Amino acid sequence: MPIAQIHSQPERHGEFQHPPAISVDSNDVFFWMSGATAIPLYHMHPHIDEECVLPDDIREQARRILTTFDEVLTFNGLGWRDVVKFSTFLTDMREYDAVQEVIAEFFAGTGWAPASTTVGINALSAPGARMEIDVVAAKSAN
């Protein structure tokens, strides 16, 4: 089975930024990535305040997060076309549209979008963090 978007209503393809499902194969290589907020990928635990200073602007937080994943994907020889699932956690659901616009910037030119779940939550690990994403990627082993 190829890594592909599954459109249960193909005639409505294009109405949504994300497909209803993505197919993968057990013979693919999978990458399960930790959730990231806008603070640097490598930061001390327990957290130290100086590393957790964040811009309040949601677009800037989103760009920092996606830039972190760009680094992790590139390190593993992957690109955005290899991302099969996004889980997005927002502290304020009114920022959904702005977040999706930034996500679209990173997928621009790929013709691809992953399956996606977005939920509103109470709090994130860094004070001031408004958004966290975690990512699953897959690549054909052939």
Place this chain on the structure above:
Amino acid sequence: MAELELIEVDESKAYMLPYAPAIKIPPGSEYLFLSGATELQTGRDDSGDYPDDIREQTLRVLQRHTVVLQANGLDWNNVIHVYEFLTDMRDANIVHATMGEFYGDSTWKPANTLIGVNALSTPGARFELDVIAAKAIG
């Protein structure tokens, strides 16, 4: 021999994170998806007799998952991703320290997503852990 692989993007900073930036799973691996667990021990228990202490709750959660992993011939070195759901983000450091104990001398650590939530299924529950495990084949 195929193995699960812990991916550090910067090895010199690996000590900073109690979780892996990413875990790479080789082709043909088997997966085990475990339901999220709170400190509730087994089945439905309406006694309400649960510890409030976050370390004690964390130990109970991890012991529950240990039983499921072992029943499937797996252990914590097979855990590739966890979702940690906390009702109070200030509990995160104790949860991470307690989880670290379950790894003993192992250098393995799963990928991790930590989320603060409103409520969990068991009244009084402060921590829920959802686990994905994998086993490389061949």
